[in-house]
Each structure stands twice: as structure tokens, then as C-alpha cells.
Amino acid sequence: MDNSPASSDMMHISDAEFHSIRDLVYQHFGIALTEQKKGLVVGRLQKILKQHKFNSFKEYYDHLVADKSKAAITELANQITTNHTFFFREIEHFDFFKSDVLPWMVNEHKANRNNDLRIWCAAASSGEEPYTIIITLLEHFGMDYKNWNCGLLATDVSEKALVAALRGVYDQTRLQGVPTPIINKYFKKNNDGYEIAEKVKKEVTLRKFNLMNETLPFKKPFDCIWCRNVMIYFDAPTKHALVNRMYKHTVNGGYLLIGHSETLARDQTPWKYIKPAVYRKEE
Ligand SMILES: C[S@@+](CC[C@H](N)C(=O)[O-])C[C@H]1O[C@@H](n2cnc3c(N)ncnc32)[C@H](O)[C@@H]1O
Missing domain, CATH: 3.40.50.150 (Vaccinia Virus protein VP39)
Structure with missing residues (x-):
């Protein structure tokens, strides 16, 4: 299921706004966002903008730069990183x-x-x-x-x-490919999944x-x-x-x-x- 907001709900990002956020992400996390990643950036940061009631990406960027507590940068890291992984990968x-x-x-x-x-x-x-x-x-x-x-x-x-x-609790779907004896030995099934x-x-x-x-x-x-x-x-x-x-x-x-x-x-x-x-x- 696609949970991303419908494109009509998406806040617009100008080239200048995208470039300032892209440069900040690169400077902090080393993540190099190409122009093709504009849609991804808008999709992922949308939630933060709505939550904090920022009216534009410029407002959000100014907050990122001004926030001395670093909470905004932490939140940016949570949203901008791709955390895809699985057991026994490669x-x-x-x-x-x-x-x-x-x-x-x-x-x-x-x-x-x-x-x-x-x-x-x-x-x-x-x-x-x-x-x-x-x-x-x-x-x-x-x-x-x-x-x-x-x-x-x-x-x-x-x-x-x-x-x-x-x-350390994972859905059954996340354990696909893990041999059953390993699941039995190293995971405990509870109401939330496999711990x-x-x-x-x-x-x-x-x-x-x-x-x-x-x-x-x-x-x-x-x-x-x-x-x-x-x-x-x-x-x-x-x-x-x-x-x-x-x-x-x-x-x-x-x-x-x-x-x-x-x-x-x-x-x-x-x-x-x-x-x-x-x-x-x-x-
Ligand atoms: C795609 S996951 C890969 C996870 C695992 N290593 C694997 O191969 O399945 C990439 C991870 O790198 C982390 N990451 C991205 N930039 C990072 C940085 N500058 N410092 C530390 N971790 C970072 C992300 O938060 C994410 O969890």
C-alpha cells in the first residue's frame, strides 16, 4: 500500500529550496541527493512540515539551521535516511x-x-x-x-x-529467508511479532x-x-x-x-x- 500523500497534498519545493536542503543533508550526513531525488525529499519531509506547521521548505530550512538543540537535524536524519535491511542480507x-x-x-x-x-x-x-x-x-x-x-x-x-x-521485534514478513531452526533458536514469538x-x-x-x-x-x-x-x-x-x-x-x-x-x-x-x-x- 502506498502511504505517501497524494500529489495534490504535496507542498511545492523550489529549486533553491531543494538545493539548500540537499547541501545541508550532504554536509551533515554525506548523503548525495541528485535532482532525481527531489520527489523523494518532498515525500519524506512532508510529514515534518505538516507536523511543525511550516508553510514552506524555506521556513523548514531556516529552522534546521537555527535549531541549536540539534533536534531538527535528528528528525531530518530519521526521515531522509533509507533504512532498508534484512536478516542474512548478502x-x-x-x-x-x-x-x-x-x-x-x-x-x-x-x-x-x-x-x-x-x-x-x-x-x-x-x-x-x-x-x-x-x-x-x-x-x-x-x-x-x-x-x-x-x-x-x-x-x-x-x-x-x-x-x-x-x-528487536520483527514482523514475520521480515524473517523471510531465515531458516526455521534459526528462527526457533534465536527468536521468541509474541503478540507483536518475533522478538x-x-x-x-x-x-x-x-x-x-x-x-x-x-x-x-x-x-x-x-x-x-x-x-x-x-x-x-x-x-x-x-x-x-x-x-x-x-x-x-x-x-x-x-x-x-x-x-x-x-x-x-x-x-x-x-x-x-x-x-x-x-x-x-x-x-
Ligand atoms: C540501506 S541501510 C543498510 C543497512 C545494513 N547495513 C544492510 O546492509 O542491510 C543504510 C543505513 O545507513 C545509515 N546511514 C546513512 N547515512 C549515515 C551516516 N552518515 N552515518 C551513519 N549511518 C548512516 C542509515 O540510517 C541506514 O540505516
Whole structure:
């Protein structure tokens, strides 16, 4: 069902208004909105304009710029980001994680007598991706899981998505493609849908973090970073600046997993291409 307002109800956006909002979105979130996205912007921001009784996009823009509390920017992030995601998305990554990444991580950490596996899910949306990573770890380690500190950092810029992740309750339709034994083992059916099991949830630390932040405020470097299906919204300079910041925050031998429709330019990044959507730090 299409819930977007009928086009006659849509507030008009002038080119100048669109350009000022587009520039603000780019500056804050790195999201590059092309002219073709004008309709999408109007559709998504309509609700905010109506709710706050702004008479034009210019009024809304002025409020965004003037609002010192940053509540308006937070609301903009909630509306303008695309949070589409699902469990076990791009299954090849989970297979590769089990076959190559985890055995390497285990060896490294055993050699260093350190059980802290450091994994970051950098655009976690409503939780399906980080919860799938934890399920994969639990399945991989079995009884040995308790001997590893697998806790996962999951971040996103959208508070709305993070609230959904924290709730961890999903409609049955969202579990399509998840094997029944996994559903039985890691979800609890209640009146609202399927709730992710506490043993999975407690392993994920959810935090708000904007990937445009010039510094990554994490104490220790990561073994594996999942940054999937977010860089499609960024332009090439933004994307490469981001992965290069991530590179500095990854241990030697560590991995970067990106979406299968995303690529990195060889001459723009030190990440070594391993195979589609898989990169590694090799120094
Ligand atoms: C399409 S979802 C992808 C979710 C998941 N990684 C996956 O592959 O299924 C993109 C996510 O990136 C987040 N995002 C967009 N811009 C961001 C930014 N500047 N910083 C952090 N997260 C951002 C959005 O809020 C959204 O939840």
C-alpha cells in the first residue's frame, strides 16, 4: 500500500529550496541527493512540515539551521535516511565470515592471548544485520562462544532505526529467508511479532554515530568492519575518505565488508581487494 500523500497534498519545493536542503543533508550526513531525488525529499519531509506547521521548505530550512538543540537535524536524519535491511542480507558475506574471517581472527587472538574479537557494524539500521552477525558467531563457536568476548558495536545515524534495533521485534514478513531452526533458536514469538532472543541482543552495543565524523572515537582498532549498503548514498570522495578513516582503525590483516553493489577505487584507498565486496588491510 502506498502511504505517501497524494500529489495534490504535496507542498511545492523550489529549486533553491531543494538545493539548500540537499547541501545541508550532504554536509551533515554525506548523503548525495541528485535532482532525481527531489520527489523523494518532498515525500519524506512532508510529514515534518505538516507536523511543525511550516508553510514552506524555506521556513523548514531556516529552522534546521537555527535549531541549536540539534533536534531538527535528528528528525531530518530519521526521515531522509533509507533504512532498508534484512536478516542474512548478502549471505556470501556470512559464509566468508565463517570460512575465512573468523578462523583468522581466532588464530590472531590466540597468538596474542587476547579473547576480544573487535567487530563493528557501521550502518546497523534496525538491527537485522548486527543480530545476524551475532547469530553467525553463536552458531560458529557453539559451546566455545563463552570463551570469546564477541560483543559487537553497532552504530547508525538514525535514532528511529536504533530504537527499532533496541526493541528487536520483527514482523514475520521480515524473517523471510531465515531458516526455521534459526528462527526457533534465536527468536521468541509474541503478540507483536518475533522478538530477537536476549542472548543475541545482549551481545550488541547500539550507539548513535554519524559516519561523517572526522574522527572515529573508538579506543581499540577493529578486526572486521561491516559497512554495507550505506556508501551507495555517498559520493566517491566521501566514500573513500570514510573507508580510509576505517583503515586506520583496523588491525593489520583485518577486513572491511561493503555492499555487493559498492566498490572502492584501487587508487583512492590502501584497502586490498580480496573479492567482490571484501577488502583487507595488508601492510
Ligand atoms: C540501506 S541501510 C543498510 C543497512 C545494513 N547495513 C544492510 O546492509 O542491510 C543504510 C543505513 O545507513 C545509515 N546511514 C546513512 N547515512 C549515515 C551516516 N552518515 N552515518 C551513519 N549511518 C548512516 C542509515 O540510517 C541506514 O540505516
